[in-house]
Amino acid sequence: MSGKPIAAAVCLLALVLAAWAQLPERKPVSVAPPVRIGLALSGGAALGFAHIGVLKVLRDSGIPVVAIAGTSMGSMVGAAYAAGLSVAQIESIVSSSDWGTLFSSSVPFGAQYLPERQQAQRYIIYLRHKNLFPSLPSGLVPLQNVEFLLMRLLSDIEYNTGYNFDSLPIPYRAVSVDLISGEKQVMKDGRLEQAIRASIAIPGVFAPERLQGMELVDGGVQQLLPVDPLDGISPKPDLKIAVLTMKHNAETGVSLVDITSRSMDVVGTEGLKLQKQKADVLIEPNVDPFTHSDFGKARGLIAAGESAALAALPRIRELIGARKPVGARRPVVRRPLSVVRSVRLEGLRVTHQGTVRREVTTRPGTYLVFSRLVDDMTRLFHTGLFEDVNYRLENARNDSVDVVIEVQERAYGFYSLGIRYDNADNVALGLEVGQGNLGGSGASVRAAIDLGNPNEARLGLTGTSLFWLPFGYRLDGFLGSVDRSYYEQSQWRGIYEVDYRGGVAEAGYILGRDAFFNIGLNSYRASYRVPDTLLRWHSLHADKPEWIVGPSFRFEANTFRDIDFPTSGMAMRLDALSSVSALKGTHQFLRLGYTSEWVTPVTSWLLLRPALDAGVSLGELAGAEQFRTGGAGFVGFSPEEFTSAQRAVVRFGADFRLFHLFGQESYPFYLQLLTNVGTFERVDSLSSAPDLLSAFHWGAGVGLRTNTPIGPVQLTVGLGDFGGKLPTQPAKAAVYFSVGREFRYTR
Numbered sequence: 001m002s003g004k005p006i007a008a009a010v011c012l013l014a015l016v017l018a019a020w021a022q023l024p025e026r027k028p029v030s031v032a033p034p035v036r037i038g039l040a041l042s043g044g045a046a047l048g049f050a051h052i053g054v055l056k057v058l059r060d061s062g063i064p065v066v067a068i069a070g071t072s073m074g075s076m077v078g079a080a081y082a083a084g085l086s087v088a089q090i091e092s093i094v095s096s097s098d099w100g101t102l103f104s105s106s107v108p109f110g111a112q113y114l115p116e117r118q119q120a121q122r123y124i125i126y127l128r129h130k131n132l133f134p135s136l137p138s139g140l141v142p143l144q145n146v147e148f149l150l151m152r153l154l155s156d157i158e159y160n161t162g163y164n165f166d167s168l169p170i171p172y173r174a175v176s177v178d179l180i181s182g183e184k185q186v187m188k189d190g191r192l193e194q195a196i197r198a199s200i201a202i203p204g205v206f207a208p209e210r211l212q213g214m215e216l217v218d219g220g221v222q223q224l225l226p227v228d229p230l231d232g233i234s235p236k237p238d239l240k241i242a243v244l245t246m247k248h249n250a251e252t253g254v255s256l257v258d259i260t261s262r263s264m265d266v267v268g269t270e271g272l273k274l275q276k277q278k279a280d281v282l283i284e285p286n287v288d289p290f291t292h293s294d295f296g297k298a299r300g301l302i303a304a305g306e307s308a309a310l311a312a313l314p315r316i317r318e319l320i321g322a323r324k325p326v327g328a329r330r331p332v333v334r335r336p337l338s339v340v341r342s343v344r345l346e347g348l349r350v351t352h353q354g355t356v357r358r359e360v361t362t363r364p365g366t367y368l369v370f371s372r373l374v375d376d377m378t379r380l381f382h383t384g385l386f387e388d389v390n391y392r393l394e395n396a397r398n399d400s401v402d403v404v405i406e407v408q409e410r411a412y413g414f415y416s417l418g419i420r421y422d423n424a425d426n427v428a429l430g431l432e433v434g435q436g437n438l439g440g441s442g443a444s445v446r447a448a449i450d451l452g453n454p455n456e457a458r459l460g461l462t463g464t465s466l467f468w469l470p471f472g473y474r475l476d477g478f479l480g481s482v483d484r485s486y487y488e489q490s491q492w493r494g495i496y497e498v499d500y501r502g503g504v505a506e507a508g509y510i511l512g513r514d515a516f517f518n519i520g521l522n523s524y525r526a527s528y529r530v531p532d533t534l535l536r537w538h539s540l541h542a543d544k545p546e547w548i549v550g551p552s553f554r555f556e557a558n559t560f561r562d563i564d565f566p567t568s569g570m571a572m573r574l575d576a577l578s579s580v581s582a583l584k585g586t587h588q589f590l591r592l593g594y595t596s597e598w599v600t601p602v603t604s605w606l607l608l609r610p611a612l613d614a615g616v617s618l619g620e621l622a623g624a625e626q627f628r629t630g631g632a633g634f635v636g637f638s639p640e641e642f643t644s645a646q647r648a649v650v651r652f653g654a655d656f657r658l659f660h661l662f663g664q665e666s667y668p669f670y671l672q673l674l675t676n677v678g679t680f681e682r683v684d685s686l687s688s689a690p691d692l693l694s695a696f697h698w699g700a701g702v703g704l705r706t707n708t709p710i711g712p713v714q715l716t717v718g719l720g721d722f723g724g725k726l727p728t729q730p731a732k733a734a735v736y737f738s739v740g741r742e743f744r745y746t747r
Contacts, residue, residue, distance in 0.1 A: 035323040038067040038230040038237030040279065041074025043220035044245035045202070045261045045292035046301065048073025049094055050285035053305025054243050056087045061313060063320075064327020067237050069173040069186075069229040071219040074243070075199035076150075079192055082165075082172035083157045084332065091302060093153075099295035100666060102149060105142040107382045113510045114558055115464050115472050116384070121563045122743045123416035123432065124710055135411035141256065143197060143206050144388055148378055150193035155370035158192050160332050165189055166233070169329040173229040174199045175219030179208055184222045186229045202264070205256045207388075220264045225275040239319055241312075242279035243305070244272075249288045261292035280319055283312045296665065337367040338401040347407040351385055352440030359383065360405065368393075368401055377405060385437055386410060412436040418743030420452075420711070423736065424631055424639030428452025430743045450744050456480030458745055464510065472516055477503040478524070480746070484628065485640040497529040498624050506552070515557035522577065523549045526624035546622050549585040550578040560599070564741050565705075565712040567607065567668065572596040579622060589619030593627070607670070609653035616683070621645045627680075631736045635674045636699025636720030638734050642680045649678035653703075661706055672703035674716065697721055701734075711740040 039058075041051045051074055058065065070078030080090050112120065120126075128135045161167035165174075165188045174187045174195040187195040190211070198209035198216035208215040219226065227242050251262040276282055285308040290301060342364050345353065359379040362372055377389045388408040395402045418430035434446025443463035450456045460476035479501040486493045502524020510516050527545035553576045559569035573595050579585035597611040615627045630641035634649060653674045661667035679686065681695045701718025716736045 032322040032324070034326045035239055035320055036066045036235060036237045036326050037063065037239045037241060037320075038069070038233065039065040039078070040225060040227045040230055040240060040242040040275075041068065041070040041078045042225045042242070042244045042246065043072025043074055043218065043261075043264070044224075044287070045073055045257050046099075046295045046297070047245040047247070047287040047290060047292055048077060049295075049298045049301035050245045050287055050305030050308070051077040051243055052087060052091050052094065052298075053285065053302040053307070054283055054309040055081055055305075056091070056302070057306055057309035057313065058241075059087055062325075063316060064325055064329075065170065065241075066327050067171050067173075067230050067233040069175065069226040069233075070199065071175045071224060071226045072200050072202075073245075074226070075174040075219070076196050079172055079174065079196050080153065082168045082170040083154055083192060084169045084329065085153065091298075093149075095298045095302075097149070102145045103141050103143070103295075105144065107384070112382060112384075112513070113464050113472075114514055114516055114556065115510075118558075118563055119462075120384075122741060123418040123430070124741060125415075125417040127415045128411040129413035129415060130411040132413065134415075135413070141205050142387075143201065144381055146200075147193060147197055147390070148374060148381075150196055151374045151377075152371065154192045155374065157332065159370065160335050162335075163190055163192075165192065165195075167330075167332075168192075169332060171233045173226070173232065175223050175226045175229060176201075176209070176216040177219055177221045178214040179203070179217055180213075180215055184219065185214065185216060186226075186232060188232070202257065202260050205260050218264070220261075222271065223275065224265065224272055225279075227275045227278045239281070239316075240279050241281045241283065241316065242275065243283045243285070244276070245285055245287050245301075245305075246272075247288055247290075247292075252291055255291075255293040257293040258291050281312055281316055283308050285309075336398070337369070338396065339399055340364050340366055340368050340403055341395070341400045342402045344402070344404050345407060346404050347409065348440075350409055350412065350437055350440050351407075351442075355437075355440055355442050356380055356383060356385065362403060368403065373403065380405070380407065383442070384410075385412075385442065410436075414446075416743075418741060420738070420740030420742065420744075422631070422639070422738035425453035428744060448745065450480070452744075454480045454482035454744065454746060456482075456744075456746065472506075472508045472510060472518065474504065474506045474518075474520075476505075476745075478745070482746070484626075484643060485638070486643050494531045496531065496623075498526055499529070500524050500526045500624060502548075504552075506554075508554075511557075514559050515555070517553070517555040520552045520554075521550070522552050523547070523583075526622060528623060546586040546624065547584055548577075548579045548622050548625065549583040550580040552577045562707070565707045566597075566599045568599050568601050570596070570598045577625065587620040587622060589617055589621050589625075591615070591617045591621055591625055605657040607655040607657075609651075609655060611651040611653075613647060613649040613651070613678075615647045617645045629678065629680070632714060632716060632738065634678060634697075634699055634720075635676055635701040635703075635716055635736075636718035636734055637697070639736065641720075642678075642697075644680040646682050647678060647680050649676055651676040655705065661708065667707050669706040670704070672705055672716070674703055674718065675700040708739075713739045 068078040068082045077090060165172045176185045176187060176198040178185055194209060194211055198211065199219050201208050201217045203217045203221065208217050225242055225244050227240055230237050230240055246265055251258050285304040287304055290297060340362060343360060343362055360376045362376050373391060377391060380386060381389045386407045387410045390406045392404050392406065393401050394404055413435050416432040420428045429451045432446050432448040434444050436444040438445060443461060445461050448458040456478060458476055458478040460474060462474045464472045481497055481499045483495055483497050485495055504520055504522045506518040506520030508516050508518035525545055525547050555574045558571040560566035560571055575593050577591045579587055579589050581588045593615040595613050600608045602608055626643045626645060627647045628640045628643055629647055629649060630637050631639035634641060653672055655670040655672050657668050657670050659669050661669055677696060677698050679696050686695055699718050699720040701716055703714065703716035706713050718734055720734060
């Protein structure tokens with residue numbers, strides 16, 4: 001090869017290298033590091049629903065979070081989101097839940113047998129005692145129903161993540177305070193719903209959560225806004241967003257939740273300032289128009305959270321800058337179901353195993369299904385025998401587990417107090433003292449005293465089940481007197497008094513949740529004090545006591561949620577009572593009675609209320625067993641206008657809802673239009689009556705009806721036989737007024 005081409009190539013290469021050396025130095029391209037966002041959610045009771053609005057805005061804006069810490073309601077909302085529930089699901093739950101029921105020990109409709117439901121609604125005041133000394137719960141408002149809701153939502157995800165909060169789709173921390181040590185507890189493992197239950201337990205309002213030797217209450221006692229706990233989640237968040245749902249104006253609510261929550265806000269102001277400083281972004285929804293107990297105003301609070309989050313978005317985006325937020329929810333791998341090796345009830349000191357074992361359907365040898373286990377615990381709680389029901393898992397291995405259902409028995413003694421007023425009997429008072437769960441069987445013995453009309457003392461034994469059998473039974477002895485008005489041919493004749501004493505024994509069978517029948521034997525003595533003005537009655541009954549002895553039958557079905565203040569459903573009752581001379585009854589008779597009422601919602605503001613009362617007697621009916629019709633049962637006539645051996649009354653009403661008292665859904669206020677027609681003559685005499693119209697009585701009127709914390713209130717003004725239908729009886733007006741629940745055993 002010639003040397004000239006080589007020399008030329010070398011020269012060209014030298015020139016290229018020299019030119020390259022003159023080019024400016026290139027810097028490596030930098031890539032912005034990702035950003036990890038943590039979210040701290042404050043307490044605030046119902047005000048904490050605003051957190052849902054913040055989560056909604058962050059989701060819609062593509063700003064994910066990788067760590068959540070919560071206190072009180074913030075712990076509930078944050079845990080649900082961290083466990084994988086969507087914002088829409090959380091919003092639906094809080095908006096549709098009946099928070100009044102959740103924050104009470106009341107049994108949901110349909111969970112109790114009808115006789116239990118009737119007994120539970122008799123009195124306005126119900127207290128428990130132990131050895132005749134009042135027994136107060138550790139919290140005035142129970143949280144058992146809230147626990148059941150959380151268990152249903154979270155038990156499966158807890159199990160599948162190994163009870164480790166760092167293994168949830170979003171790592172999570174809950175803040176509570178141990179009352180024993182006084183120390184703050186940042187909970188990061190265990191059962192998620194127990195951590196929430198501890199964090200929302202407002203002291204003095206809700207009972208503490210007893211866990212691992214601690215008594216845990218609301219974390220807001222020490223840390224309303226939990227920014228610090230985010231630092232304990234690895235890797236540590238780079239950007240911390242804190243949401244504070246705190247009122248800045250005076251608290252207008254008067255409930256325990258309002259007062260106690262506001263007190264906690266005021267006490268923790270110094271610590272709150274420090275937590276605010278540690279947050280990179282502080283979002284404060286305007287919750288001033290609301291109260292801490294406004295659980296029924298979830299949608300308004302969620303909207304307040306959305307508005308505040310939208311206002312904070314520019315600052316959040318500024319801090320994120322060019323960085324890309326990290327935030328894919330980690331997947332959860334489902335664990336194989338464990339086989340139940342054993343099931344044990346722990347905490348039964350009085351209650352017999354056979355009384356409650358039938359409520360537990362989780363069995364050894366079956367797979368552990370949490371929904372079934374929660375159903376079992378719910379049924380145990382609804383027996384009314386336990387203050388608290390929970391569970392724990394022991395000796396858990398990959399393929400088997402021991403299930404322990406923990407129960408805390410109630411104080412089984414009870415006091416009940418009733419008060420009622422109506423313009424027929426004036427004031428009536430009732431006191432009942434008893435002891436439940438005798439011998440662990442669920443039966444109750446009670447003594448009752450009613451003052452008013454009637455005046456009565458009663459001692460009895462009742463039960464709605466006999467160990468595992470769904471039999472109802474009642475053994476009662478009673479002594480009393482009652483005043484009754486007597487009308488004859490639509491004319492008031494006077495007042496007579498009935499003195500009675502005796503007993504009744506009944507046994508029956510529960511037919512589902514809403515019906516039952518009883519078969520019984522009645523035996524009692526009735527004597528009469530009749531004024532001379534009641535000439536006919538005086539000659540028949542004065543100084544002539546009667547014995548009513550014979551079998552009885554009663555069938556009852558009732559789907560009313562509130563027995564005394566129905567807004568939907570139906571009630572029907574068929575009863576038969578006989579007195580038999582062969583059993584030493586003074587007279588031989590058969591008394592048949594039938595009553596039914598339907599309440600049909602046509603719209604959200606209109607109820608239709610048709611009803612029927614019918615009664616017939618064969619033989620010489622005892623004076624103490626006469627049908628009594630009037631007042632609310634027959635609009636337009638005075639209370640007990642008719643005391644008769646026969647009756648047939650058809651009633652119809654239309655209720656128009658005007659508003660809600662106190663703004664509460666449970667206290668609707670209705671305007672009523674009422675009408676009825678009835679006869680109180682024997683059927684065979686109607687066909688031979690010269691003037692058939694005179695055998696029927698008519699009435700119509702208007703009324704006001706509402707529910708209150710002390711029971712239903714009813715005011716009715718009506719006209720009877722209006723328009724001069726009967727020439728012997730001019731049109732007249734009658735007023736009936738009542739307040740309180742009907743607690744009297746007999747009327």
